[in-house]
Amino acid sequence: MSERYLSTIEHGLTTEEVDQRLTAGLKNEPLPPLTRSVKQIFRDNLLTLFNCINVLLAGLVLLTGSYKNMLFLFVVIVNTAIGIFQEIRAKRQVDKLSLLSATKVQVRRDGQKVAIGQDEIVQDDLLLVTRGEQLPVDGLVRETTGLEVDESQITGEADPVIKGPGDELVSGSVILGGHGVVQATQVGHGSFIKQMARAAKQKRRTPSQLLTIINRIIKILTFTIIPLGAGLFVSTMMRGESQNRAILGTVAAMVGMIPEGLVLLTSVALAAGAFTLGRHQVLVRELPAIEALARVDTLCLDKTGTITSGKLVFERVEPWGQHGLPTVERQLAALVTAIDDDNETAQAIKTAFGQPHVQPTEVLPFSSSRKWSGATFDGRTYVMGAPEFIFETVPVELQARIKALAQQGYRVLVLAEVTALTTPKPAQPMTLGLILITDELRPHAKTTFGFFANQDVALKVISGDNPVTVASIAQRAEIKNADQLVDMSQVGVKPDYDQLVADYTVFGRVTPQQKEQLIKAYQRGGHTVAMTGDGVNDLLALKQADCSIAMASGSEATKSLADFVLIDSNFDAMVQVLNEGRRVINNIERVAALYLIKTMYSVALTLIFIFMSHSYPFEPIQLTPISSLMVGIPTFFLALQPDYTRITGRFMKQVMEIAVPAAICVVGYIMVIMILGNKFQLDFETTATLSVLMTGIFSLNALLIAARPLNRFKIGLVVLMAALFVLVFLFAGRIFSLVNLLDWSLAVIYLPLMISAYPVFIILQNGLGKRILSRINWR
Template sequence: MEKSKQEPTNLATGLTTSEVQQRVASGQQNDALPPLTRSVKQIFRDNVFTLFNAINLVLGALVLVTGSYKNLLFLGVAVVNTAIGIYQEIRSKHQIDEMTLLSEGVMTVRRDGQPLEVRQEEVVLGDLLLLGRGDQVPVDGIVRETTGIEVDESQITGESDSIFKQTGDAVTSGSILMSGQAVIQATAVGENSFVKRLSTEAKHEKQSASQLLATINRIIKILTYTIIPLGAILFASKMLHGNDLNQSILGTVAAMVGMIPEGLVLLTSVALAAGAVTLARKHVLVRDLPAIEALARVDVLCLDKTGTITSGRLKLAAVKPLGPLDEGGQKQALSAIVRATEDTNETAMALQSALPEVNWAVDSVMPFSSERKWSGAKFRDHGIFVMGAPEFIFSPVPDGVTEQINGYAEAGDRVLSLATAEDVRDHQLVNPTLQGLVLISDELRPNAKSTLRYFKNQDVSLRVISGDNPATVASIAKRAGLDGADQFVNMSQITDEADDGQYDDLVAHETIFGRVTPAQKKRLIAAFQRAGHTVAMTGDGVNDILAMRQSDCSVAMASGSEATKSIADFVLLDSNFDAMINVLNEGRRVINNIERVASLYLIKTMYSVMLTLIFIFMTRSYPFQPIQLTPISVLTVGIPTFFLALEPNYQRLTGQFMEKVMQIAAPAAICDVGYILVIMYLGDLLALNYTQTSTLSVMFTGVIGLFALLLVARPLNRLKIGLVTLMAVCFVSIFVWGGPLFSLASIFNWKMAVIYVPLLISAYPVYYLVQGILGKRVFSKIHWR
């Protein structure tokens, strides 16, 4: 795409206010990130113009032909379902949009000689952006000023290796600064840059694996190709067998309406949207609704130490001289390094606040990199000084020093080394000399122990993947009560040539992974996934991005880098890891409840399909009219599932959606069909008319539905028993007082009583027997994939 040509902007002042206004007026302004939610117009369109609604509309038109207007009541149910879906999604949209504004990062530009914070869409052509480590470049640009930066362009090139950039080099939108700071001038914005497309890809590169939605969509797809042809064949069959036209239409409509599990689609979308709203109230932004299910299925949670087990509030504990420099000289060197590199990570900020200001003349800077794990500078009068992880500065660590490092690390301190070097070639130190050790302390989070204990009780295995010394991490993890904290590995000893088998062995036996590079984090996550685990990764820095993309579910802290938040599925707006308990609970509640009540929706679908196939070959009319399905759908499915879906249910997910559904739905549907056929046979013997046999069919279909409801509601309590009892009373009342409305015959008829009394007595034992034999012994052993 052709980029706009742009003259260099004055580095000292940046654009003036008038220049910015001119660019905005001429459309040279950047685009905002794509919204996380659909527009209100899209919500209406996608909820109203559905295949099932179209089928319902056609069926309604057919019912109008018969003149039986009360049989149009099923359209009212469809309208209510659609209205509820629209209302819930718009409600969740507003909540999520508000949370998005809270978490939306701003960037700094230089205008009128002053730094100014703006949103991404407020950047204009020619703006000078002041970017640092962890920032994502929102526009195409050119580096105007830097002491050296490393950029991750994996979203463009597919390669995860960092690329070094100097003044004058081009930077592409979507890139992430992995180290250093720079002034970048925007050379292409909006439609002339790649940012819009790349930003979308950054968020959706890893699609959440929603087993539940995939299964429901598969059911809907099958029904899409089933409902219309089955309905057409049924209607043709009834007409060929000489049935009345109106009765054939009503029977066909009843069969097709019965096959549509409209409430299941509604329940799933509403439950996920409501879950997102609930989490938003608890200051957790859900960026991808299916991720709620993904996190609910997580059985391995990978953490960074900082911000999760510890608070991340670091402080300088001590400086231990080991070379010619005394403590004062070392503190001067450390102060000079952090001020020269201008790093803004927690370690640099802790040193800067604890050390006196030193202004050494700087010739060049080596900014901190997650791969190198050290930073430094070449000072005009003092030479090269660097600080960072001892294992990465020295290979090997000098004799006698390892024991000291391990001792400090086991006490819980983060240990850095201060060193000098003769030169830096290709970003590698030449002859580094150890000057001393720097001890950084971190405090345990107040609720760390209880949070980790909760995840253990929920069968979620916790692993710590950190760039710090593994002994330090293990010591802190022990203080937090993490099981297996004594099982740790120093990943700096694992070579880049290590194969997948070695990583598979590591994740099977180790709990703490220290000195991990970003590429190693990604490989560790992949190894957990190869072992069959569903993995969540938490992070807040650019070193976590690769692993977060690899994971099944990613969680970012709001205090972390913008790039990390941009690819996360969840953002903890308070940067409080304890909120993960709410996320896990809400996810499990939503998915467990959907799995539990879905069987009630599919009972109607299954017996409708079976009855349609049977009655195609029978001369008699289909056993239901559309109006007669309403009390069954509302009282045994619609109302009770609404309340059951709100119940707390935090059990671990099994990933057996179809197995669980079929164990309840299939036996119930088979019982429904069996009783209806028996009713037809006995009705012929006693010369019952169509209205009488259809009344008995409604009765026993509803009774079996109530038995299934009782099974789904387990474990029972007073509220659930009360709910089922209320539904049963309402169902009986319809037969006593609502007969004419629902086209039901009076049940106070001795011929009908001869049939329904003994059948009612047998209903529960028969259902229990069929459910026990088919549900537990047959359908539980079939793999529905």
């Protein structure tokens, strides 16, 4: 390092020096984007296995010259286009919110403090770092009043590390306490930033249950469709059928097996959910997180920013013993100035007393694990913080006074003189006074927490503050069982966390490691847990939770880990997040059964007709009215309906209750139609028309059940689809290769079938479906 550069510690790089480094490529790289590029969206939506199969099937139909039977490809194209449009729309919303939530880095250039983006940092820049920030580059500490750093992402050790001038810092490290000046030594590819940033944003949570089930179905179908289709084609050709008939039958069977609409509906619904939440100033970092939050039944709250607004107000100082008020206030003002922390407590005291001139000789900044800070000046040493973390044993009289003040809703800190700044507790503390701080309750806190309680979401408060104070604030916010509190500093080294979470609602004096253990205990109890936080002391808990929510006003490290970031730091937006998640997942679970009906009966019919002397009962064009009017169009509208009931993992239950009985009915009635066709010597077009009619009727019955609970809109939707289905037979029969049903000789056959359809379906659903569900625990 040059002497010339050493002399610029107060000046930083000049504009010319910055330009030289930019030209030389010594520039940091931007964080990995949260969304896929437009090119990737097009590629991943177009180049899917099912799309490739559909194109291949369309090519086979092209060989037959029956071009109208390629209509299914048009539906695939429209579906894919909708998926691409929705994802690009959601991407733009997420990218816009990402810019709003991105924290600027403070650097010193040309003697001025300026805020720049992480990708604008160049080598040798002087970064002004403070508590809660995550270091974006490798660096060297140049100046500090005492930095405490969490290097767990690099070393795996959770204990804070003290850094002084000349010490190295690695990208990805989190500043736990203090502040200082760090010189960027390695940027871009030369640092660990890419690996660290990617590791911070990659989710290590349980994958989406719904997407896991759907992907499992698709994986099974992938190994089923091609051999079944090949078997049906060979079987048809061996029976002496024409090549065109074999191709059309095989294509109809394979198209029926593909639930491409289900994949589309899931991705579109999640993307639309992210877009909707973006309009409410909520950044969704991962689409499956919407489902995770929808399944949450336990919400763990950090007091600051959720119950309270995050604003602290200094109330007063209570002198202790023989110490006078003016003296204690002067000592407190000098101590806060000497430590120069920028947390909420320090800011509130600075606002009340200003910042007198003081020259500290030793400083120990605040740490969330130590819970006190201190400094030496004018030959004396003072500390400020939580009493139980300053004293080995808090004096009885002092403890009684603190408890009384805490019950009044005050946050109580101790100002004490000590002989040395030893850790974990200072040496020989002598109380000078009590510092009383009040928290500002958020304006709509009661309404928000009342909503969660009504939605069967249990609220738990996990805070580093005094449990009595926290419980008092929780009671003001009308959180249920807020009087059930525990001081986590008194539970011992190895407490029974499972018993603690069963007995208490409010947890005070919680260390970051204890927060993580409490989350694990709730999860062991079978709960799906969401955690809110805005500080570095919440990092471990946010990582452990099934779903994590951070405030945009919180630390960069916290935001980089969270599934959701509340852009305007308004916790009331969580009402909309929970509702949107439940709406999306409930509706997908409800309508998924409609897609799987077609898959089930297509697989079953293919297996049956491989060994039968008849041709496959449909042509591709004849499936279009069923796929569009009974599944595609209505499910799109049903997926947008409000449904805010709690998620209960009903996916397979819905399939068993609706899809299996409907598929069995379709297969059974088509077999009856084949028998009647033989008896009355009906041609293929006639039996195919009757098969389409009955398949549509059973699909309509399934749609009616999936739409429950019914309202005017849903009834109107079902009636409209039924009317359009009838119109297809009356006016579009030729287009879809259907014969005219206004024939009394045919009516004698299909009217009894139609009349019996609904009661048979209901009997089968109530009998078979419930019997299977009673024997198997579908999750």
